[in-house]
Amino acid sequence: MSDRIAQVRNLSRRFGRTQALDHVNVDLFPGYVYGLVGGNGQGKTTLIKHLLGLLKAQEGTVEVLGMDPVKQPVQVLQRIGYLSEERELPDWMRIRELLNYTAAFHSGWDAAYADELLATFGLDEQKKIRELSKGMRAQAGLIAAVAHRPQLLLLDEPSTGLDAIVRRDILNAIVRTVADEDRTVLFSSHLLDEVEQMSDFVFMVDAGRVVLQGELDTIKQSHRRWLIQFSEHRDSFPRLDGVLWAECNTSLWSVICNGSPQEFSSLIQAAGGRVREERAASLQEIYVARVGPGTTRPME
């Protein structure tokens, strides 16, 4: 892989007593889609704000396109596209004015692309932002975020509160952005299906820490869901290597396990259990196993 688009090293951030980010390391390489997952208030937005230069690193370093986004905001923001859940847009502007205004700040503005998206979304450029529905606001914000063909597109919960059609528009913009050579997308979402569908790599954050990161296909292949039955009743699941989460339903244990299926299978047999079913785990299941209640939080 070639030069990094962004590099975050040992980034920590406190807000009062809350540890919002705790020694976070992130590398973004050109040409990939990165999904950022985690619950509300776990650090997703704080991380994105550091990449945008809206927050200054208290500890650690942030580098975007080879620059410090706090020290060189103009040069960095020129080449970044950003859309957040709040979609802070100037209410009093008409859509056309918003686009002209945004274009003025970006040398690489592609007016033809902006017009094409306007037509695709069926937006009336004479409408004022304040008159727009939630979905239309998101579409207008999306055009403003992508029409300068940014090298890095940051989307913070872009789909929250939107219907399926506008969500599709957003996913489509992600695809088109990375399909343009060497462009990179980082998007955060609590919709794990969406992340599972769209990401090449995944970061999972919890309580300010990155608890899992890697290539999505690799993560999915290494996490498996097992159904296991023991001949006699057990109050707890045996502490075996790789077990992340276990839950008992009548006499069947559902288990999410990370690691070699062969090894786990022989461990289960040795512990007196029988494998009833084994399959790949979904991202939702992996998420619950990693950060949800009932996780066994093993020593890794």
Next chain:
Amino acid sequence: MHLEISPRDGMPIYRQIVQQVTYQIASGQLVSDQELPPIRSLAEQLLVTPNTIAKAYRELESSGLVYKRQGAGTFVADIACSPLAKRERRRILTARADSLLAEARQLGFDFKEVIELLHGRQAVLERSLKQEQSRVG
């Protein structure tokens, strides 16, 4: 080319694409030298990252089911020479055979009667093919 992916399925999406394209090639829905959609347009259609499609096409290429033409696109290979496609075709036929046998048993036919029926149907098929040929000829 119509594909259906389900992200929630534990199977990686690129594997789902590989399986469905393999099936369509083996079952004749995709024919040799037919062009597959460009990576970008299939990514937009399925709403997955272009890297996922590229990965699937690479895997199909390394198993000999498709080939790339320099500067053009990705095309279906002549599957007669592909052992993988042969296996896949056999798998499809095996599934049909299994359900035929199961249904026969449920309806009270024994194995010998099934074989006799197959011979009879084969004769009908051959007769109608011959009529077709003489009409065309």
